[in-house]
Amino acid sequence: MAPTNTLPAWAELQAHHEIVGKAFVLKEAFKADPERFQKFSTTVKLPADISTEPNGTEILFDFSKNLVTEETLDLLIKLAEQAGLEKKRDAMFAGEKINFTENRAVYHAALRNVTNQEMKVDGVDVMNTKGGVNDVLEHMRVFSDQVRSGEWTGYTGKKLTNIINVGIGGSDLGPVMVTEALRHYGAKDMTLHFVSNIDGTHIAEALANSDPETTLFLIASKTFTTAETTTNANTAKQWFLEKTGGKGDISKHFVALSTNEEEVVKFGIDPANMFGFENWVGGRYSVWSAIGLSVALYVGFDNFYKFLAGAHAMDQHFRTAPLRQNVPVLGGLLSVWYTNFFNAQTHLVAPFDQYLHRFPAYLQQLSMESNGKTITSDGTPAKYQTGAVLFGEPCTNAQHSFFQLVHQGTKLIPADFILAAKSHNPVSNNLHQKMLASNYLAQAEALMVGKTADEVRAEGNVPESLVPHKVFLGNRPTTSILVGGAIGPAELGALIVYYEHLTFTEGAVWDINSFDQWGVELGKVLAKKILKELDEEGNNGEAHDASTGGLLAAFKKYANLS
Numbered sequence: 001m002a003p004t005n006t007l008p009a010w011a012e013l014q015a016h017h018e019i020v021g022k023a024f025v026l027k028e029a030f031k032a033d034p035e036r037f038q039k040f041s042t043t044v045k046l047p048a049d050i051s052t053e054p055n056g057t058e059i060l061f062d063f064s065k066n067l068v069t070e071e072t073l074d075l076l077i078k079l080a081e082q083a084g085l086e087k088k089r090d091a092m093f094a095g096e097k098i099n100f101t102e103n104r105a106v107y108h109a110a111l112r113n114v115t116n117q118e119m120k121v122d123g124v125d126v127m128n129t130k131g132g133v134n135d136v137l138e139h140m141r142v143f144s145d146q147v148r149s150g151e152w153t154g155y156t157g158k159k160l161t162n163i164i165n166v167g168i169g170g171s172d173l174g175p176v177m178v179t180e181a182l183r184h185y186g187a188k189d190m191t192l193h194f195v196s197n198i199d200g201t202h203i204a205e206a207l208a209n210s211d212p213e214t215t216l217f218l219i220a221s222k223t224f225t226t227a228e229t230t231t232n233a234n235t236a237k238q239w240f241l242e243k244t245g246g247k248g249d250i251s252k253h254f255v256a257l258s259t260n261e262e263e264v265v266k267f268g269i270d271p272a273n274m275f276g277f278e279n280w281v282g283g284r285y286s287v288w289s290a291i292g293l294s295v296a297l298y299v300g301f302d303n304f305y306k307f308l309a310g311a312h313a314m315d316q317h318f319r320t321a322p323l324r325q326n327v328p329v330l331g332g333l334l335s336v337w338y339t340n341f342f343n344a345q346t347h348l349v350a351p352f353d354q355y356l357h358r359f360p361a362y363l364q365q366l367s368m369e370s371n372g373k374t375i376t377s378d379g380t381p382a383k384y385q386t387g388a389v390l391f392g393e394p395c396t397n398a399q400h401s402f403f404q405l406v407h408q409g410t411k412l413i414p415a416d417f418i419l420a421a422k423s424h425n426p427v428s429n430n431l432h433q434k435m436l437a438s439n440y441l442a443q444a445e446a447l448m449v450g451k452t453a454d455e456v457r458a459e460g461n462v463p464e465s466l467v468p469h470k471v472f473l474g475n476r477p478t479t480s481i482l483v484g485g486a487i488g489p490a491e492l493g494a495l496i497v498y499y500e501h502l503t504f505t506e507g508a509v510w511d512i513n514s515f516d517q518w519g520v521e522l523g524k525v526l527a528k529k530i531l532k533e534l535d536e537e538g539n540n541g542e543a544h545d546a547s548t549g550g551l552l553a554a555f556k557k558y559a560n561l562s
């Protein structure tokens, strides 16, 4: 396609930004238009049979506190149309190989296709084929039921209640985030560990209090060749065999979640205990696949299925809602607006929800591994900014750390705030939840209205020298997401998919391939080479630049390596 910044709508948006965007005052827009909230907010409703609410949970997306007019949205949608967003979306759902640098389809939506619509890649029905989506789901159902009920036991006949997931990146972040988010639904007799880091501390700490008789290892790796995962998995296997005096039965205690049967077998896992998926599932989208087995084990298969169904509901919305009411499209286009026309560098996501404490970390991989790219579809560098730096922490904690910068710093930080109307823990007569909600509402309002010097003075007793320090410029944009019930499996599924398709929309407009991750390769290859050098006697890193060589030599000296 033509470079995005040469599309007619881009120039129109630039002109619009000069005239309208730069001068836009959010609080004035609310005064001028009493309908602004209604006009700029959209509600998505989940099916009743999967929701926490008897009539179906509504999720309200309030975009009204963004620096936009109706004309801005119209122009952004025009840009999306000119960039071929709908065509690209439809190609993804048609199983076309839109991951063109790896010649792969991007079909994780099939994993949550709970209405069993026809979905094909290369003419093959991925849902109903042998070993396809429905077969793997059935395998996950049977296995998770057996482990949870105690029918599947360890080598001494004990129930497996200690689950250790070994995986990294998408094979870790999704399972960790989702099991934490759904802790309310988790089996009370189960302990979960997630081992990802190559730092030996991670596996050592997980094994320290584990009993081999009751431990189940899930070796989660799409490729089954990732250095961290294979090393941690081998350490786990060695620990298991040592602790059981060689009597431990690997087939009862180790299962693999992978696409690579050959490597799984080499490792010593029975292919019958392998839960497969296909290469059209990207690592960062794999929690919906067999990689989500820890979720199914912890919250039970029925809840896992509701998680898929909530995700599917958001897929359906993304596929069918007109762009102007399409929430992931609007979220993605707002990100384009701030990144490319306001020069914003970041995207803050702050869940007002302790269970969602790993959500920002999960979104970091989703967003930055997808859109941290410079090269566009024709192989040339983009002449505009792409992926923002996504960061976040749960509130109210974040308010007491980095929110100073969000309120009074020199940077524009577009922010998303997420709250559930109902808490799973309405302690102290729901006081905590009301305080949480009051902060959720107050932060967005404060960021918008700010505080003028006159307002500071009117508070009285403020020395004139302090006045500028107490001024808040305001006009800082937020998107508020309000889940109408509690955050259950379906609500969580829908929220994740909102961000997936928001990321898709950004990538489609920026004309980059959001589905590869070549940028992680260089460091991996170099680390392999340096690992050998650490063991080579007399090698003091002379082949490297002076800094790397100097550090390598110093490490060897301090660590007593020769």
Ligand SMILES: O=P(O)(O)OC[C@H]1O[C@](O)(CO)[C@@H](O)[C@@H]1O
Residues within 6 Å of the ligand: 168, 169, 170, 171, 220, 221, 222, 223, 224, 225, 226, 229, 282, 283, 284, 369, 517, 520
């Ligand atoms: O599941 P695997 O193949 O072990 O890969 C783990 C992670 O590594 C990456 O390839 C990046 O290094 C991610 O995309 C992926 O989620």
